Amino acid sequence: MAASRIEEIAMRAEDIMTREVVTVRPETPVGELARLFSDRGISGAPVVDAEGTLLGVVTETDLMRRIAAPTDAKPGWLGGLFHDPADLARRYARSHGRTAQDVMTPEPMTLGPDVPIARVAKLLEEKDIRRVPIVAAGRLLGVVSRADLLKAVLDAPAPEAPPEAADDAAIRAELARRLRQQPWVDRHFLHASVRHGHVTFSGFARSPAVVQGLRALAEGVPGVREVSLDLAPPPPFMLGMP
Structure with missing residues (x-):
């Protein structure tokens, strides 16, 4: 989705x-987690206590780690030199645990309910995650997923076009503003013209991606x-020019 x-x-x-x-x-x-995920067609679920406080998140990846746990072979002496015993213990518990608390990811990344959706989208993209819990005072309020963001974009009304009399001038000004914001734009080698809403770029571009x-x-x-x-x-x- 366009930022x-x-x-x-x-x-x-x-x-x-x-x-x-x-x-x-x-x-x-x-x-029971595996059956729940299969029956409900979901890939993860928040873990909460009786008061609704978010404790962690458990996903299909956590369950697969449990199913595909390696054998309990003792690491060699060289491996032991470079591993933190506490970290090894945590990994063992997550790969051999029997309950959601054992295999979940504790203290997951969360956001508050008043965070703008643009920030939510940026977080999901930067962290490469599919959803983020929304909490207030530690209690789970809901979850925002990529699908929720996509629906918000599709349902939002289209932005109004500039007034007809000022079409080209308004477009030219907004286009110039957006070009200045992008570090990959070679503005010295680029000319943009606007006529009746038709934008034409001429000049040079360093790559097809540009x-x-x-x-x-x-x-x-x-x-x-x-x-x-x-x-x-x-x-x-020109390639060596700033």
């Missing part, structure tokens, strides 16, 4: 989170109807 698009949506985590979340108790047996990025950037500007790219690779003498 510029989601940043325009004035919503917070509590507005899009899934509130009816499947949770498990810390004493839930591993076998060309693709310019198209995506221009298409995200409100009022843009079409994008043309008349760009060529820079000549060798």
